[in-house]
Amino acid sequence: MVPHTPAPCEPPPARRPKRYGRRRAVVLILVHLVIAIHIATWLLLGETLAPLELNEAMFTLELGIVTVGFIFMGLIVLSSLVFGRFFCSWGCHVLALQDLAAWLLEKVHIKPKPVRSRLLLLGPLAVMGAMFIWPQVERLAAGRPFPELFLSTDAEGFGSLITADFLRNLPGPGITILTFLVCGGLIVYLLGSRSFCRYVCPYGAVFSLADRLAPSRIRLDPGADCVSCGTCTAACSSDIRVHEEIKRFGAVVSPSCLKDLDCVSACPQGALHWGWARPSGWRSWSAASRHRRYDFTWGEELLALAVGVLGFFAFRSLYGQIPLLLAAALGILAGWATILIVHTLRRRDLRLKPFQLKRAGRIGPAGWVASVLAAAFLAFTLHSSVVRIHEQRGHHLWPHVEAGHAGSVEAGYQLMRELQWLHRWGIWTPPYVNDRMARTAILLNRPDQAVEPLERLSRQWPANARVKAALRDARAASGLQAG
16 A cells, blocks of 8 residues: 655644634724714714724814814724734724625636836825915924914804804715715725725824834744745735745745734634734835836836826815815826826726736727726826816915905906806806805995806805805896996
8 A cells, every 4th residue: 555645835723813804894884884883973962972083183283273073083003003903904984895895706706916116105294284284284384383282162253162053164966976985995906905005094194103113013923834835825915925924034024914804814724913013114115115016117107197187186175175185096096097098008908807808919898898988087187287277276366365455356356267167168067166256246236247157156056045145146246237
């Protein structure tokens, strides 16, 4: 009888997996339940705890108003300094949307392919700088002192802790839905799971810096040996090469690790766990620079970055509506759309799951549809950039016109030209354009030119008594002049 010789690469014995994924899903459901209770309290009582919006930390840094958002963000940073980025995967509602989108896509047999870029990784740091650092640079350049911290109430214009104005810093329902669809859905399909965290989120950039100092991380059990089977890497939704970092450092050192513990659950040997370990510092730089294939050439990277920056400034506050994070996500998608067109023209084969865009040098129907959609989005981006130029000119002129400074008449006519351009060529005329157009016409003693924008504004703000009164006065004054 020939003795049995085991295969040299036999898989390790199976073990009962830990159900961290289900536990995390339950925790994220509870997070959304808490959000619902928060909103219900405001609707029932008329006031509640101020919104836990991290972007309200900007009011603290710029104006000195202590906000709940600033306190909340400070607590998350402190926890990240000790435990790492647990909040991102166990408490963030946007990540929950991304994971839900990825799960739904897998149910229809679509596994989003992560787009691997070098320069787009600078996105979160750039947005973080725009939100938190650049205003302080402007302050120092102007010689203004840093503000003193203080508490404020609704009666003083801004409730620090308790407020009745719960929606004060939140977009309207339409923009909110669009933000969730783009940041929690579309970007996942096009750029891969958790791509919003990887290429957009400024808060994640702050938490990742804290994570580098945290004395804890996913690590190899003492005495265990990693066999480099790659199962942990396949399970990682953050596109980290877990098995390579474990083999090299004995721990996951990438600050992109969100501590969802999926790799711990997936390890067939049960050799991974979260525990205390030396801070990663900057070791991830050397780990990330090896054993990785990027999807773009350096030329494509620079092109995508340039278009992404243009897109961010084109969409930021477009029509007075688009919030910063949605603008950053749309900018990244504009860069991706540019590269999609380049790849469609240059590559022999191209696929966007589940569609084959190009095969053997021939563009298929799906490729033409994708190219047309990408070109249309880029045309919209370019048009939006022109709109933003006229909006910025109008924002610059408006204070001079409103205050009646010297030269305000000339500035008023310039402002009217900018506003009329926005009305004529913009995709939509927002309320602020109609409002300023009417006010400027009245300040210039041209009530006849105020009637039309006031009529549009009355349809946009049907319950606004001031607009109705202004419309009556403008019609009356126009009739007297005409008679």
